[in-house]
Amino acid sequence: MGTFTLIPPMSLGNLNKAEKLSLLKRYMKLMPSGSGSESPDEISLQTDSGVPALNISAGQVTRMNAIVGELTEITMQTSTSDETPEMQQVEADRDTAGNYVVRRVLDYAKLPLVAERAAAQRMEPAFRAYRDFANLPTAQETEVINGLLTDLAKPEFAEPVATLQLAPYIAELRRLNDRYAELAALRDKSRSVRTENVTSKDLSIEAQDLLDDMCALANASSLLQPSEEARVFVRDATHLFAQVRTAYKQRSKGTPAEPAEPGTPEPGGGGGDTESPDEI
Numbered sequence: 001m002g003t004f005t006l007i008p009p010m011s012l013g014n015l016n017k018a019e020k021l022s023l024l025k026r027y028m029k030l031m032p033s034g035s036g037s038e039s040p041d042e043i044s045l046q047t048d049s050g051v052p053a054l055n056i057s058a059g060q061v062t063r064m065n066a067i068v069g070e071l072t073e074i075t076m077q078t079s080t081s082d083e084t085p086e087m088q089q090v091e092a093d094r095d096t097a098g099n100y101v102v103r104r105v106l107d108y109a110k111l112p113l114v115a116e117r118a119a120a121q122r123m124e125p126a127f128r129a130y131r132d133f134a135n136l137p138t139a140q141e142t143e144v145i146n147g148l149l150t151d152l153a154k155p156e157f158a159e160p161v162a163t164l165q166l167a168p169y170i171a172e173l174r175r176l177n178d179r180y181a182e183l184a185a186l187r188d189k190s191r192s193v194r195t196e197n198v199t200s201k202d203l204s205i206e207a208q209d210l211l212d213d214m215c216a217l218a219n220a221s222s223l224l225q226p227s228e229e230a231r232v233f234v235r236d237a238t239h240l241f242a243q244v245r246t247a248y249k250q251r252s253k254g255t256p257a258e259p260a261e262p263g264t265p266e267p268g269g270g271g272g273d274t275e276s277p278d279e280i
Contacts, residue, residue, distance in 0.1 A: 004223060007215040007234050010241040012208050015248060017200055021071045023244050024207060027214075028064060030236045031056070032229040053229035054218045060210060067207045074200050087183045094176035095134040098145055101152070101169050102130050119160035126151060139184070145177045 012020050031051050050058035104111075105127045108120030133144045152161060152170050161167065215237065222230040 005231075005234055005238065006219045006222070007237045008241060010211065010215070010244070012204055012211070014252075015244070017071070017074070019244070019248065019251075020204060020207070021068065023240070024064070024068050024071070024211070026240055027211065027237060028061075028068065030233055030240065031061070032233060053225075053227050054214070054221045054233060055225070056214050056217050060214060064207065064210050064214070067203050067210070071200065071203050071207070074203070084187070087180060087187070090176055090180045090183065091138060094145065094173060094180060097169055097173040097176060098130075098148065099134055101166055101173060102127060102133070102148070104164055104166060106131060115163055119163035123157055123160050126157075138180075142177060142181050142184070145173065149174055149177070 010023075012023070015023065032053055050056055050061055105120045105123045108117050108124055111117045111120060127148070130144070130148050133141060133148065136144055149170065151157070152166070161170070218230065218233055218237065221227070222234045
């Protein structure tokens with residue numbers, strides 16, 4: 001087993017997005033500033049300079065901090081699209097308008113005027129199929145409403161529609177359905193654009209490689225170029241990884257984990273003080 005203290009391997013694979021981000025941020029904060037103005041136990045986030053005591057280059061530090069920034073942005077992004085709130089309102093409004101039109105026809109027996117009852121009864125057989133349109137999946141509902149609007153516009157129903165005074169409600173239903181279809185197209189386009197951008201998985205893979213390289217360089221430095229800075233960093237990074245593993249095990253026992261990235265092992269190896277998952 002040996003007598004040297006070395007940072008053990010740390011897999012990001014089964015950590016969720018927030019846990020990965022927290023680990024990387026905390027890891028980068030452990031790096032010594034190299035300025036000589038701080039004690040070894042103090043932490044300083046590197047920006048565009050390397051870490052000579054650990055033989056970690058400026059390029060590695062800069063890229064890891066950039067990955068942390070990109071992961072932060074992805075983690076903070078909502079899974080819903082910008083169009084979603086309006087789509088939800090339009091969906092509710094078109095259900096209200098559509099149900100009013102359909103129920104006026106299907107519930108003809110409840111209409112107070114004889115002329116209205118006769119007009120609705122005449123239409124009822126053709127519109128029976130639209131009874132539960134609002135319960136359909138939204139994309140399917142859009143097409144069914146288009147069919148409803150087409151049927152309502154047929155010449156044979158012009159007089160009953162006028163008798164039932166449905167024209168303004170039909171016009172509103174058409175407007176809402178067209179708007180929903182427009183918003184759905186915008187949402188699909190924005191999602192398509194986002195898929196062209198770098199994904200959290202891509203960043204995690206790159207972060208894993210950088211993390212492995214940095215830990216290897218820190219371990220080598222602590223052995224071949226011993227210094228207090230290297231010793232403290234190896235100690236603190238080892239403790240950090242142990243905390244993350246312990247917290248992961250606690251979390252995975254209590255709540256379902258996010259799906260693991262294919263081919264990545266569970267964070268493993270090493271022990272550590274028990275830490276609440278909320279602290280990750």
